[in-house]
Amino acid sequence: MVINTGNLIKPSIKKDFAISRQQAFTITRVYQQMGCDLLTPGFQELVNGKMIIDELVKAAGSMPLVCSNLRDAEKLGIKPFVVLHKGGKNILVASLMDPRVQKKAIHGITIKDPEASLAKILAAVPHDLAVVILHFSDLKAREIVRRVDGIDLAILATQRGIMASPEAEGKSYLVKNNNHGKTINYLDWNFASRRPVGYRSIVADREEVKPDPQVEKQVDTYESWLRKHYISMETVEKESHGGTQISTYLGARACARCHPEIVASWKASRHARAYASLQKKCKDYCPDCLPCHVTGKKNPLNGIGFLSPKKTPHLFDVQCEQCHGSAHQHVKAPQQPYGGNITEKTCIVCHTNQTDPEFSFEHDLELVNH
Numbered sequence: 001m002v003i004n005t006g007n008l009i010k011p012s013i014k015k016d017f018a019i020s021r022q023q024a025f026t027i028t029r030v031y032q033q034m035g036c037d038l039l040t041p042g043f044q045e046l047v048n049g050k051m052i053i054d055e056l057v058k059a060a061g062s063m064p065l066v067c068s069n070l071r072d073a074e075k076l077g078i079k080p081f082v083v084l085h086k087g088g089k090n091i092l093v094a095s096l097m098d099p100r101v102q103k104k105a106i107h108g109i110t111i112k113d114p115e116a117s118l119a120k121i122l123a124a125v126p127h128d129l130a131v132v133i134l135h136f137s138d139l140k141a142r143e144i145v146r147r148v149d150g151i152d153l154a155i156l157a158t159q160r161g162i163m164a165s166p167e168a169e170g171k172s173y174l175v176k177n178n179n180h181g182k183t184i185n186y187l188d189w190n191f192a193s194r195r196p197v198g199y200r201s202i203v204a205d206r207e208e209v210k211p212d213p214q215v216e217k218q219v220d221t222y223e224s225w226l227r228k229h230y231i232s233m234e235t236v237e238k239e240s241h242g243g244t245q246i247s248t249y250l251g252a253r254a255c256a257r258c259h260p261e262i263v264a265s266w267k268a269s270r271h272a273r274a275y276a277s278l279q280k281k282c283k284d285y286c287p288d289c290l291p292c293h294v295t296g297k298k299n300p301l302n303g304i305g306f307l308s309p310k311k312t313p314h315l316f317d318v319q320c321e322q323c324h325g326s327a328h329q330h331v332k333a334p335q336q337p338y339g340g341n342i343t344e345k346t347c348i349v350c351h352t353n354q355t356d357p358e359f360s361f362e363h364d365l366e367l368v369n370h
């Protein structure tokens, strides 16, 4: 039995729900294609109500979506529970959502009392094993497990972290595997002793797991949709604000007249190909990637740098003014002091532990010096 416990999508940025909807559709479809038995929508999927639920239902096909305390669940296309028949046993799977989602939820959904909803299902539905997914803080989830009789296995689906082994809580067992979808937890259940016997965490590492062509195709479709979306959003923004912001950064071409050698040496460096790297990955409009691959967006020293691919195409790549600051005044009065001290801080806004774990200021400075 394969379960996905939700929280698949990122919170929407600037209320751009088109992206959330597309993410919800893509990720759900991928799990359906992988043969997942069921998916339980998490906080991120339910907080925007029907708008996202509709996408989940569309993408899920025959894979059930489960939430046990959502009012009118069936009308929305969600099941209050499922009973899976595996190895001659009936496995009841339920899922409870924290009613606090309601306070933030828009597009009207109603969350019922979790404990009462679960107790009713456990009493009414015959089963050999009861698995419950709990979308609560760990503390609150443990409280529910203590108070509702008959939960065999509880999966904590909200707070980050992975449990090294199942933890006993009364007659129930708790497990947790929330690692940005990068880990698969595997568990064997012994029906005679009513306890877990085998338990493993498998890291779904890019190096270890071969990409699946069907999944890759889904991701490519999403990526090219996203790129088109960003391009269209930029057009909308330009029209609605009339492009009021103007950049004070000049771009490297403005330096060539007086610093030709330095410009030539920069052109040969990888900083001068940073935008091309994004283009190669079709990420040239992606707000997650742009800040470190353009000039004056990440920690501008002064003035206004990169605004958008359409407004400021002269600021693609990591150019001079990323390190030296806007040269707006400098070109008018070159003899005046210009630019601040270049320190490690100048670099590590982009050369972070994640993007460049081997970065060393002393060594790497040698490579960009001119």
Ligand code: HEC
Pocket: 250, 251, 252, 254, 255, 256, 257, 258, 259, 320, 321, 324, 327, 330, 331, 334, 335, 336, 337, 338, 339
């Ligand atoms: C009109 C000519 C001219 C242009 C255009 C120009 N510079 Fe300069 N720059 C100079 C002169 C002259 C100096 C000071 C003398 C020297 O050390 O070369 C200088 C000095 C500098 C310094 C050292 C400043 C200091 O206080 O130590 C930096 C950094 C610099 N320029 C960067 C740039 C950048 C970046 C651009 C393009 C955006 C640029 N310059 C465009 C003429 C120019």
Ligand code: HEC
Pocket: 270, 271, 273, 274, 275, 277, 278, 291, 292, 293, 294, 295, 298, 318, 322, 323, 342, 343, 346, 347, 348, 349, 350, 351, 361, 364, 365, 366, 367, 368
């Ligand atoms: C705005 C973000 C940004 C800042 C600030 C920045 N870099 Fe980079 N740097 C990049 C990116 C992006 C690349 C990779 C370009 C590519 O190949 O696409 C890169 C590449 C490099 C490389 C070549 C890769 C390598 O390891 O051989 C060196 C060296 C480097 N940077 C040094 C520095 C130093 C030193 C500083 C500070 C003085 C600095 N960078 C500041 C974004 C930045």
Ligand code: HEC
Pocket: 277, 278, 281, 283, 286, 288, 289, 290, 291, 292, 293, 349, 350, 351, 352, 355, 356
């Ligand atoms: C926090 C800053 C930062 C962000 C955000 C960032 N990058 Fe980079 N990127 C870097 C730096 C720094 C390097 C150079 C690392 C090195 O090779 O030493 C780099 C290098 C690269 C390279 C060339 C090196 C390689 O591995 O082939 C590609 C391609 C790239 N980034 C793509 C992306 C994409 C796509 C995104 C968005 C998903 C992104 N980057 C977001 C900082 C960043």
Ligand code: HEC
Pocket: 252, 255, 259, 262, 263, 264, 266, 267, 271, 318, 319, 320, 321, 322, 323, 324, 340, 341, 342, 365, 368, 369, 370
């Ligand atoms: C990755 C950061 C970085 C980039 C990009 C960069 N520089 Fe520099 N630049 C430095 C550092 C470091 C120094 C050494 C002096 C210092 O520490 O201030 C320096 C010094 C200078 C100087 C003064 C010393 C000299 O050699 O005359 C000039 C002029 C200059 N840079 C111009 C440019 C121009 C023009 C560009 C773009 C074509 C550029 N820089 C791009 C980091 C950078």
